[in-house]
Amino acid sequence: MNTIPEVSAELRRVLKQSGRTGQSLREAAGLSRQTFSNVMGGTSDFKLSTLLALADRLGLELLLLPKGAARGLQSSDATPPVVETVVDLARKRAAGPGGQGQEP
Numbered sequence: 001m002n003t004i005p006e007v008s009a010e011l012r013r014v015l016k017q018s019g020r021t022g023q024s025l026r027e028a029a030g031l032s033r034q035t036f037s038n039v040m041g042g043t044s045d046f047k048l049s050t051l052l053a054l055a056d057r058l059g060l061e062l063l064l065l066p067k068g069a070a071r072g073l074q075s076s077d078a079t080p081p082v083v084e085t086v087v088d089l090a091r092k093r094a095a096g097p098g099g100q101g102q103e104p
Contacts, residue, residue, distance in 0.1 A: 004042055004043075004044075004045060004046075005042035005043070006042075007042070007051065008039060008040055008041065008042030009042060011039065011040060011054055011055075011058065012040055014058045014059075014060060015040075015058060018058060018059075022036065022040065025054065025057055025058065028057045029050075029053040029054050029056075029057050030053065031050065031053070031054075035050060039051070039054065067085075
């Protein structure tokens with residue numbers, strides 16, 4: 001997950017799976033209705049402390065992973081990252097115009 005809408009969608013998915021109501025989660029996390037609505041809507045930025053409170057009440061743990069490790073967790077049909085790495089750029093340069101870079 002790399003975007004606010006993706007994080008919000010995952011929170012909504014886990015909330016639905018938990019069988020809890022949004023109100024019970026909001027109250028357990030100590031959030032106002034507006035803040036809860038903003039987070040779950042996925043259109044507004046929110047504080048890390050808000051995310052941690054919701055994740056905790058849903059039984060989730062927030063982890064930060066190196067991008068390479070995170071890519072390994074994604075399904076095979078996932079789209080590659082938008083930003084090319086230094087290694088990606090070096091492979092393209094090594095391949096030359098119209099060529100294919102070599103796999104390690």
